[in-house]
Amino acid sequence: MDLLIVFGVVLAVVAVVGAPLRGRARGLDPEVAERAELADLEAAKEAKYREIRDAELDQRTGKLSEQDHRMLDAELRAEAIELLRRIDGVRARSGTVG
Amino acid sequence: MATVGRALLIVAFAVALYGIGASLYGALRGGRAWVDSGRRAVYALAGVLTLAFAIMEAAFLRSDFSFSVVATHSSTTTPTFYKATAAWSSQEGSLLLWVWLLSIWSSLALALTRRRVREVAPVATAVLMTFASFFLLLTIFYASPFATLAQPPIEGTGLNPLLRHPAMMFHPPMLYSGYTLFSIPFAFAIGALVTRRLNAEWIVSTRRFALAAWLCLGIGIVLGARWSYTELGWGGYWAWDPVENASLMPWLTGTAFIHSIMIQERRGMLKVWNASLVLATGTLAILGTFLVRSGILDSIHAFGASTLGVPFLILIGAMVLGSVGLVAWRRADLRSEHQLDSLLSRESVFLLQNVILVALCFVIFWGTFFPLISEAVTGTRASVGPPWFDKYTVPLAFVLVALSGVGPLVPWRRLTVASVRRGFLLPLAAALVTVLALVLVPGAWQQPKAAAFAGIVAFVLTSVGQELWRGMRARQASAREPAPVALAGVVSRNRRRYGGYVVHAGFAVLLLGVAISSSFQHAKDVSLRPGQSARVDGFDVRYVRATARAGAEKISLGAVLDVSKGGRHVATLRTTRGFYPSQDVSQGIVGRFFGGESESEVGLRAGLGRDIWAVINPNLEPLAPIIDQGNRTFRTAMVAVMSKGDSPRTLAQLYALRDAAVVAVAQRFVTRPWPAQFRFIVSPLATWIWIGAIITFLGGLLALWPAPATARRRVTAGYAARVARELARSAP
Numbered sequence: 091m092d093l094l095i096v097f098g099v100v101l102a103v104v105a106v107v108g109a110p111l112r113g114r115a116r117g118l119d120p121e122v123a124e125r126a127e128l129a130d131l132e133a134a135k136e137a138k139y140r141e142i143r144d145a146e147l148d149q150r151t152g153k154l155s156e157q158d159h160r161m162l163d164a165e166l167r168a169e170a171i172e173l174l175r176r177i178d179g180v181r182a183r184s185g186t187v188g
Numbered sequence: 189m190a191t192v193g194r195a196l197l198i199v200a201f202a203v204a205l206y207g208i209g210a211s212l213y214g215a216l217r218g219g220r221a222w223v224d225s226g227r228r229a230v231y232a233l234a235g236v237l238t239l240a241f242a243i244m245e246a247a248f249l250r251s252d253f254s255f256s257v258v259a260t261h262s263s264t265t266t267p268t269f270y271k272a273t274a275a276w277s278s279q280e281g282s283l284l285l286w287v288w289l290l291s292i293w294s295s296l297a298l299a300l301t302r303r304r305v306r307e308v309a310p311v312a313t314a315v316l317m318t319f320a321s322f323f324l325l326l327t328i329f330y331a332s333p334f335a336t337l338a339q340p341p342i343e344g345t346g347l348n349p350l351l352r353h354p355a356m357m358f359h360p361p362m363l364y365s366g367y368t369l370f371s372i373p374f375a376f377a378i379g380a381l382v383t384r385r386l387n388a389e390w391i392v393s394t395r396r397f398a399l400a401a402w403l404c405l406g407i408g409i410v411l412g413a414r415w416s417y418t419e420l421g422w423g424g425y426w427a428w429d430p431v432e433n434a435s436l437m438p439w440l441t442g443t444a445f446i447h448s449i450m451i452q453e454r455r456g457m458l459k460v461w462n463a464s465l466v467l468a469t470g471t472l473a474i475l476g477t478f479l480v481r482s483g484i485l486d487s488i489h490a491f492g493a494s495t496l497g498v499p500f501l502i503l504i505g506a507m508v509l510g511s512v513g514l515v516a517w518r519r520a521d522l523r524s525e526h527q528l529d530s531l532l533s534r535e536s537v538f539l540l541q542n543v544i545l546v547a548l549c550f551v552i553f554w555g556t557f558f559p560l561i562s563e564a565v566t567g568t569r570a571s572v573g574p575p576w577f578d579k580y581t582v583p584l585a586f587v588l589v590a591l592s593g594v595g596p597l598v599p600w601r602r603l604t605v606a607s608v609r610r611g612f613l614l615p616l617a618a619a620l621v622t623v624l625a626l627v628l629v630p631g632a633w634q635q636p637k638a639a640a641f642a643g644i645v646a647f648v649l650t651s652v653g654q655e656l657w658r659g660m661r662a663r664q665a666s667a668r669e670p671a672p673v674a675l676a677g678v679v680s681r682n683r684r685r686y687g688g689y690v691v692h693a694g695f696a697v698l699l700l701g702v703a704i705s706s707s708f709q710h711a712k713d714v715s716l717r718p719g720q721s722a723r724v725d726g727f728d729v730r731y732v733r734a735t736a737r738a739g740a741e742k743i744s745l746g747a748v749l750d751v752s753k754g755g756r757h758v759a760t761l762r763t764t765r766g767f768y769p770s771q772d773v774s775q776g777i778v779g780r781f782f783g784g785e786s787e788s789e790v791g792l793r794a795g796l797g798r799d800i801w802a803v804i805n806p807n808l809e810p811l812a813p814i815i816d817q818g819n820r821t822f823r824t825a826m827v828a829v830m831s832k833g834d835s836p837r838t839l840a841q842l843y844a845l846r847d848a849a850v851v852a853v854a855q856r857f858v859t860r861p862w863p864a865q866f867r868f869i870v871s872p873l874a875t876w877i878w879i880g881a882i883i884t885f886l887g888g889l890l891a892l893w894p895a896p897a898t899a900r901r902r903v904t905a906g907y908a909a910r911v912a913r914e915l916a917r918s919a920p
Contacts, residue, residue: 092189095192096195096196096199099236099239100199102235103199103203103235106228107229109228110222110225111221125306126306126308126385129304130387130389133453134456136392137388137392140453141454145599147685150659150662150666151655153597153607153610153611155604155606155607158602158604
């Protein structure tokens with residue numbers, strides 16, 4: 091009985107672990123570096139949007155004056171635009187559509 | 189089933205090794221199938237270990253004493269709840285718990301990040317599986333939870349009485365969840381360093397795991413403190429014990445990490461610092477496990493003195509050398525993308541806070557390992573006590589709490605004079621009013637540090653309250669919602685920010701409880717007979733009557749106490765000391781029921797103003813002659829029964845007589861009471877330690893809880909549209 095249980099577990103493990111290796115081999119993944127760069131830039135873009143939102147909340151809660159907020163917001167949006175340009179660049183290079 | 193358990197551990201070890209190999213092969217060859225197979229090996233590991241853990245749990249619940257670990261850590265008289273949780277009171281069980289939790293959290297992390305961090309994830313998988321292999325190796329070769337006994341005993345030794353406390357049963361799983369969850373950002377940091385993907389993505393992907401680790405470890409630490417307060421019978425909650433310190437160190441560096449990664453996410457700064465912090469936190473988490481499990485330092489919590497020291501030291505050595513080497517190797521890629529805009533900014537406050545947290549960690553590390561350091565240098569093991577720790581940690585805690593109030597008031601990038609005026613005026617006024625008000629409280633100025641700390645806490649609470657108020661008002665102005673809806677709306681849309689602020693408020697309240705309860709505590713050790721009283725901090729505590737209860741599990745001797753002030757009844761407290769039977773037959777047939785381990789049940793009247801705490805320590809000396817007489821009488825009777833070869837029925841009658849005799853001996857504590865030793869403590873604001881902890885963890889949960897996907901998309905889409913319009917306008 092013990093042997094049967096262990097054998098069953100081993101079979102299940104082999105089935106789970108071996109599934110990606112069966113069937114069509116997916117082979118090498120040459121675009122992995124570009125996708126990673128894109129993911130990095132997307133993460134930076136999301137963080138930048140969050141910064142813009144936080145700056146807006148800081149202004150509305152009185153931590154930033156109207157003038158300080160305008161300056162900071164312009165700065166942040168310029169940085170976000172730069173990130174969007176870089177994202178477009180990577181997408182153009184890898185032929186990915188937005 | 190022990191055979192199945194042993195076989196499953198070997199299968200798990202093989203799966204872990206396969207996971208390392210497949211992930212690394214896939215990473216090197218760029219083969220998605222191998223990487224996926226490596227990831228699935230982690231899921232399979234979680235499945236196999238869940239089965240192994242279930243077998244061990246079932247053995248505990250069935251009181252299957254053929255399992256060595258069950259025979260030595262449980263008994264038939266152990267209550268079911270404690271049987272289920274006794275597994276992790278043992279070395280073997282806790283190692284299995286560690287690796288099981290690691291496999292569960294790793295599976296969750298890899299499942300959630302399977303479409304992201306694709307370059308980093310295979311290396312992270314290999315690191316996580318290396319940890320799993322290490323712990324599985326220990327459970328297979330050093331401390332197997334499935335070791336069996338050739339001749340199982342009829343009865344087990346039972347769970348250590350000190351561990352029979354609800355908090356202590358949840359404390360290890362929470363601590364281990366914290367340690368294993370910190371392994372995830374550690375593994376992804378290694379992956380990011382190896383693959384040179386050192387931007388924000390790996391941080392974004394693992395931030396929630398770092399926060400969850402911080403939360404679990406924090407809850408574990410507080411549960412341990414609560415156990416100490418209500419179970420250990422000394423009246424304190426923190427003793428700077430090596431094992432306590434071992435859990436606090438990764439929590440401190442983890443706290444620093446979850447603050448400083450915000451700077452890297454936003455500005456691409458502090459990459460070396462963040463990588464070093466998370467690597468140090470991961471290493472300190474393993475160090476914490478090592479200290480509990482090796483018994484290398486004397487601790488009340490180190491339940492397992494063992495031979496695990498050398499393998500752990502090898503792992504920790506490899507982690508330290510590997511971490512330092514990786515950071516040095518990738519130093520060029522870890523350069524900051526920006527500089528600090530201003531020394532007066534939230535970034536600077538975070539940096540200063542990070543320095544304080546790391547300094548605290550260093551002080552605690554030095555104090556904890558001082559016995560080993562002194563032994564290595566002088567040949568004599570010397571240790572430092574609570575006064576040494578207090579001397580260095582108290583000033584650092586002052587600055588840390590003050591910064592937790594300053595942080596929310598300071599905007600990112602730069603602070604202007606106008607915003608200082610707007611933000612700081614009210615909190616500073618609140619701090620000043622609090623300190624001045626304390627001048628009027630008699631005796632408060634005898635502890636000027638505590639009064640000053642109360643001022644700092646008032647500053648923090650006002651600063652957080654002001655932020656919540658202003659956020660709510662801003663939302664009201666824009667959305668025209670009633671106040672509670674507006675508050676809920678602004679908090680729910682900015683959970684990370686306001687969750688963090690709530691944590692700051694809770695932490696300040698917790699430390700206020702610590703500062704006031706320790707500075708103004710009154711304690712008294714007295715010996716009382718029933719009817720006699722003692723006075724502590726204006727409270728009269730009268731020993732009303734003695735109590736005794738003899739059950740199958742233990743004998744409890746205790747007292748009912750009446751607490752009054754100025755003749756007015758305040759509380760009735762009940763405290764007992766439980767004596768567990770010893771397995772040592774040399775203590776005699778009756779004596780062994782009083783000669784095992786013992787634990788205290790504290791009498792506690794907790795209140796928002798003060799805690800009144802009492803514990804009894806009955807002296808068993810007056811019972812010694814009657815116990816000796818009982819031992820002699822029953823030995824003679826037992827010899828007579830055995831020599832005559834009387835029936836099992838006679839033997840059963842003799843055992844029934846013995847049990848009655850034990851009850852009668854215990855009842856003498858009530859019928860002919862003698863003076864008992866008591867410790868009474870009155871601690872002002874002690875309850876606020878636990879309330880502060882609950883607020884802190886609720887704040888952590890709020891920060892951890894993801895915003896609804898639709899709300900996230902709506903907010904992001906709004907800003908994306910704005911920026912896209914800018915982009916279109918600025919296009920050449």
